[in-house]
Amino acid sequence: MLLLLVVVLGIGLNLASAAKLGVVQTELGQVEGKSYFMGLFRSVDVFKGIPFANVPGKWEKPEPHPGWSGVLKATQYRDRCLQVTLLQGKTHGSEDCLYLNIFVPHGTTLSKGLPVMVYLFGGAFLLGASNDVEFLGNSLYDGKEMADRGGVIVVTVNYRVGTLGFLSTGDVRLPGNYGLWDQHAAIAWIRRNIEGFGGHPMNITIFGQSAGAASVSYQMLSPYNKGLFRRAITQSGVALSPWALQKNPMALTKKIARKVGCLRSDIDLMVTCLKMTDPVGLTLAGKIDVLLLLLKNGVVMDLLELSPVVDGDFIPDEPNRLFHNAAQFDYMAGVNSMDGHIFAGVDVPSINKRNANTTVEQVKGLLTGLTKVKGNAAAESAFNTYSSLWGSLPDQALVKKTVSDIETDFLFLVPTQIALQLHANNSNVTSTYSYLFNMKTRIPGFPRWVGAEHAEELQYLFGKPFSLPLIYFPRHRDLAGYMMSYWTNFAKTGDPTKGGSRVPSTWPAFNKYTHPYLIIDHSMGKSSVSYDLRSDYVKYWTQIYSTLPNIKRDDTGVKQGN
Template identity: 30%
Template sequence: MNFLPSFLVLVCGVLCCNGAFSGLNFKGVPASFFQGEGPFVDTFITIKNGSLKGKVGSTIGNYKMYSFLSIPYAKAPIGNLRFKAPEPFEDAWGNQTRDATALPPSCPQFSPAISASNEDCLFLNVYSTKDPAVDAPSDLPVMVFIHGGGFTGGESTYYSGAKLLVNGGVVVILHYRLGALGFLSTNDEVSPGNYGLKDMVQALRWVQENVASFGGNPKNVTVFGESAGGAASIFMLVSPLAKGLFNKVIAQSGSALSEWALDRKPFEASQHLADLVGCPNRTSTEIVTCLRTVPWETLVEVAKKKEDDAYAKLDLGLGFVTPTIEPKLPGAFITEDPLTLLNEGEIADVPVILGATLHEGSYVLGLLYRAYLGPDGRVNDTQWMRNDLIPSLLSVFGVSELSGAGAISETTALAYMPGSTRENFTEIMPNLVDMMGVFFMKASTLKTADILSRRLSSVYLYSVEEFSKNTMWVWLFRGEDSPPINPGITHADDLMYIFPMPVIPSPTDTAFSKIMSGMWSNFAFTGNPTPSPSEQYPTWPKYTVKDQQYMRLNITSRVDVSYHSSWTPRGFVAH
């Protein structure tokens, strides 16, 4: 079996294709569950385009929350606007009042959890604690959330301000184009790519122009996101297009330095997509001209079905779904490698929080188990893991034989698989969880923190270590045979502490939710997650390469040193 391409299809098909968040299957859960507590009554506000009718509900802490949904921030990216940078929505609706009480359709994607998609999807939702009808103008902090989903999945339905607004503020949740529609690139002026990222920039411009009407301060904007949204948040730091549009960043479980966050062969991917749908693929112009005529449903289906044949030809097997380095043209989002830009480019000196969950790798291991370890009888084959799996992972991250892959592979095996003759999956499982987490999330997070701490004034690093029986693992593998893996504190578990999720929280869940959402809110207000230290909010020191201090976030949060020590098997805590 040609393991490497198939493995890349598997891992990147979830982290970067189906998306880590689109893997959370909430189908059947009423959308209202995520949108605060009723009963709801109407409320009205006026922005530059006209009047909006929203609704008043409650936050989790029973404070009033004013919601305005499905507000257009860019023109519909259809027809000749497909594969182009977004154009601002400037139409007025005159004397009409626009209904802003229903959630918008998701952007096109392949996900069993998504039922209502439309290419006309560039909308955002605004949640505020300010009553637009009676409150005087205010300067509440603004938090703009970028959802995860590997740049090809996710939507706004799953998020609201119901937890984050207990201290007051404004939360904005945006949609952006996904997959081929959001990131197709011919690596030239015909289709330079990164449209999904440019959508985010346009949404931030909308915030600058309109958020004051909702009580928000356009000079106090925090961009935050999870997984692909975390990577996008770091991308915003290095893009000239986003300069001056935000004042703080929180990157949860994702970085622009993650190998899965960048497509390095975009033109090959565009050619392959064109071929799959029957379009000519010799020149950029004929590719894009033809693809603009293909129904979006077809593009989504083809992207899902291309499988090993398409992925095997591309770095990481991603293909027309992720950000890319653009040619040096006007309006480019980035024109150099994110690593170069972080090290040498012009970046905004804004406070940054970044980190990951303790057991990020359990989700990747679960996918590996379901697709290969179980069906191929590799569950207890540690020899195969040493000789095939680890070298394949190193190849993914650019470590070749010429650069010492053999020695690095052996060192990795010794660190995560001591005792090569052990043939017991249960025994080796914690090690594999840690190894997968390092490769796909933690190493890039730490590298980003190291670089930023040398260049920025305030960088805070964390590890989420609060275990809950309400783990998102249940929703990640919903409707399937759950792999026999202890998920620990897995990818996306942190989301339930800052957003409503379809779980019945334990008292400890509720207590930690107040702590984490409180720290995020503090950061939005002040740029410091613990401006007034207490037993619940111990002083969170800034991260530096010299001191290496980071916060271990749980019900009894504490400061520790040497983040990479949690990469080893001793960092795994069984529950």
Template identity: 50%
Template structure:
């Protein structure tokens, strides 16, 4: 643990190779995380500028859970990379091209390619895996020409490169103004000399951006950009670079719940709040797009829909526009461009652990954002008393699908048995697997809640 894969980067510069060390490196202590806002106390920061380290978990020969690498018999490497202002500040030109965090990830991938054989790994069988922003990062790493030949497989959960929040089409110089730097030719020198913590703390949330009125999750000033280098074109035009990569992507059926709750904390008027939420997502489609979308989402309402029905509709809207539509578009484009690469698509629908009568969440609440990693990483086997057998069963299913895919490119093939055969996603079939604790043959479906073509017409994903 705590192995340097690149030297400490200069401010707003690409990572440079690590100079190495003399003798034997004692890799027994975790490095500090990358400098970022403390999510528990947003008024403070945590982490360090010296943060380009990785950790390697190798399976042990004795019994153990997936957390120790044994259950799926795979080697796991976790990577630190620059985030926020230090990782993604861009002026939209050569002054600050941006994407420094993506370059960090690429440097880590290249390091693993060069060195993983020393840890018992296969350098020709690297699988990327990420969730949320990590899922979008995985997608970007498959799209850049710099990773051709380095990656064999990739898994994106609850985030792809086509999500609106994943990349910024209109970089701004508001960061300079907030820290007191000029926006003329001296801006670059001024920003590079500004304290890193100050730069990190200037945008503690979307409400610190005065001209952003989008839903909170879409108001991401610090995200990836089309820089003409790492991302030479719009993400939707780069899927040919992933033609030889096997790609598995999925969402949770209520990925947008927590984000929607932030944007509309109460629903007192169904004819006001729902259209306002939809208008933010469909504004590029104008009034006609809003009207079509509103009619689609309330088509199953009766004349007096319950509060739960209205809330669930709001969650479906947030899930569709923030996660589901972009992910469907990404797997469609991957399948359309694939040569040797195969495509798989899934939705996790297991209800929240704390959903139901006399519990914090309504009984209709399904899988929320970030619910899936605990199953994929086998947390339920390390703390068995906190979970039921159905949850451990689901965790076993996900570990089997994910590690089979990592080893062979096929989630159904290898040494771990799966409950249902997961069919490939193709442009004609558009199959997906509904993942939950009660899986059976009916868990295989085609398309999602709304017609895929209708969703593409209503969506505002960048394609």
């Protein structure tokens, strides 16, 4: 009798946890993924490497995929788009790279009508992939935990980066923005096909981090995405970030042409030569030139050259003039408390050295590099603002933290606050939310004052404390649970507090007149809501610095006078 009971119970449990899609019909053909057990009565179907566009032509918009016969076994990630490696000595990836991955959660029955969250990876528009950073066989952007715990479908997307994704002449010869067109093609494919996977085609949220967040911002601003998705989340990056827009694309294209032997006085001949050049060589020519930084005494931001452009088409105008297009989307945006620290540590290395002082001259030098378009008066003005609370003998920890704050504000926080304000100003029926991620860094060796590093929120958002429990503590699992709840609630309802997942603090909306933000860490409660994030510094950059005149320069960048 006991044996019979065990057998019946086993069969019952197996059936109860066995909900899976099997073969799914898409517009291009049939696909079959793999089902993963996530717990009692819970599974996630994972489809890896589904093509959403054909192999792209060099510097051409993505074209529809021709489809396939039979059943595509979608069980392996496909190649990343051709790019330099992290150390930039060589390339990896392929031109055949426009694929996406889908994570679909189920209970005892197949899911239907689920919200859809589409993730765009970061990497300075230079590198990255939809399945980036493998650790213990687990991709950083593996969507299983978020899908399972949040009750949403997660989709991760590849797009072209580097020279092949963002080179531009600034005119019709090479308009640029090919990576943005790839993202748009993926979102459109998801809209057309996600219902077959159990998703709601009218409830799509796009989200991304760093260059992926700036990409999300551009997708919001482009007229091509009207009605295509419903909500958007930007994490540590917006289209207004100073590193997110090429101001002089032709100069960069000539520099890359020189590296590959294609520089010509006739631009048409130069472009023809570039189009005939080996893509690996072109990709290597777009790598970050660290030596140039050292020789010119510049700042890291100067090296982030390949990025979107105002092309008069996908991005028809300057980004700050396009927020009327973003008003149709609910919007959530924020930064990490020390987003700029990793860049500040390159620009002013002494901030991370225990026995080295950071001098006034070094702080002024950093500000001179960041504000060089407006000259020395701007750097002096910014220094006076940031040193106003130092006193006559400032503590070294305060000076070093100030250096990090300067880069965080300039590169990430202030542009994000401007984007939130512009969204709220243009929006009548959609919602706006602001956050500050402030979990202390887990990276060893940094000074005590270092808070949340650039990209550190991703491990929590994608549930790594649950999938890799041995390298995290309970407080990290608490934080991961909070983040997944807020993000997926927002995807469901447009309100991160409401949506079925419990959260530790009510998150009030940002609007034209009041600017609340949620402080996200492991010990959240009523005190986690604050107002007017770094408002004195936001006011400085938006109301004082922005009114200072730019220095006029000739085409070679030589200063011509004020």
